[in-house]
Amino acid sequence: MPGLNFKLDRRVFLKAFSLSALASLWPGKAGSTVQFQNDERFPSHYIQNRDVPGFFIRSANPFPGVNMDEWSLKVKGLVENPQTYRYEDLFGFKMIAQTSRLKCVECWSAKAEWEGFHISELVDKVKPKPEAKYVAFQSADSYYESYTLDELLRDRMLLVLRMNGKTLSANHGFPLRLIAPFKYGYKNIKYITGIEFTDDRKRNYWADFGPYSVDGTIQPGIDHPLDYGKKPLSINGGEVFHFFDKRPDLKRKG
Known part of the structure; x- marks a missing residue:
């Protein structure tokens, strides 16, 4: 699988995939997200769920992270000019900094x-061509998401x-x-490897394997x-703002 540090053992991957599907069905959990917390069934260097203070x-x-010798970002689909970017190419875009919250369906x-x-x-x-109304994202850890353009x-x-x-950590x-x-955390896809412009809505991981909506807009409630x-x-x-948060500010970096 492109972007992994080494070939992922098929049994490990299938175990991860099957546990993901099962965990999405467990009742009584806020959000019903997968609970891989330092799971000894996976190698210690794999990225797993952890309740690290602050974030x-x-x-x-769970997967070993991205091998940058193999990684690229492929942008394709219903576009006039498909592109493939290396990591360093992305810093040629106009950079923006903003402070914002990631709101998880687990309620934090x-x-x-x-x-x-x-x-x-x-x-x-x-x-994008006129018929391109949706955008699908693919991740190095087999995750996938979609949005309207x-x-x-x-x-x-x-x-x-x-x-x-x-720099983003692994x-x-x-x-x-x-x-x-303004979307729940599961819509905030990580380890992106591909972006595809389409004329119909592609699948969403947690709409397939969990109880979450395709839309994923944050609803009124408690945080x-x-x-x-x-x-x-x-x-x-x-988008979530609390009384101790600064309101939105976009700061262009160049």
């Missing part, structure tokens, strides 16, 4: 400063390369992830922010 780590399928949220570029930068390069062109939707002033999506502040001791606070739906 929890969540991935659908975490805040970070994200740096990356708006998908309109890609749109200008690849020139209109959603992706909204403000504060970023393809992210850096987090809190540093745990948080290196080399490239999506930040969609337990990690930077507030997980104390419950009401939210109105859409």
Whole structure:
């Protein structure tokens, strides 16, 4: 599988996949996300779910991370100019920094400063055809997501390369992830390897294997922010802001 550090043992992968599907069916859990927490059935260097203070780590399928000697970003589908980008190419786009929360269906949220570029930068390069109404994402860990093109062109939707002033870590999506502040965390796909423009909606991982909607827009309810001791606070739906958060600010880096 391109982008992995070495060939993933088939039995390990199938075990991860089957456990992912089963975990999505377990009742009585907020969000019913997969609970790989330092699971000894997977090699110790695999990226797994961990409740790290400040920002929890969540991935659908434990995997060893991306091999940058093999990684590229392929942008294809209903476009006039398909493109393939190496990692260094992505820094040629106009960089933006913003602080926003990732809101998980498990009911917690975490805040970070994200740096990356708006998908309109890609749109200008690849020139989608008029019938291209949707965009599908593929990840190195076999995850996949989809959006309408209109959603992706909204403000504060970023393809992210850096987090809190540093290169994205493997745990948080290196080399490239999506930040969609008004969508639940499962829509914020990590380890992106492919982007495809389509005329119909492609599948979504957690709509296939869990109880979550394809849309994934954050609904009114309660949030337990990690930077507030997980104390419950009401939210109105859409992007999450609390009384101690700064309101949106876009800072162009060049």
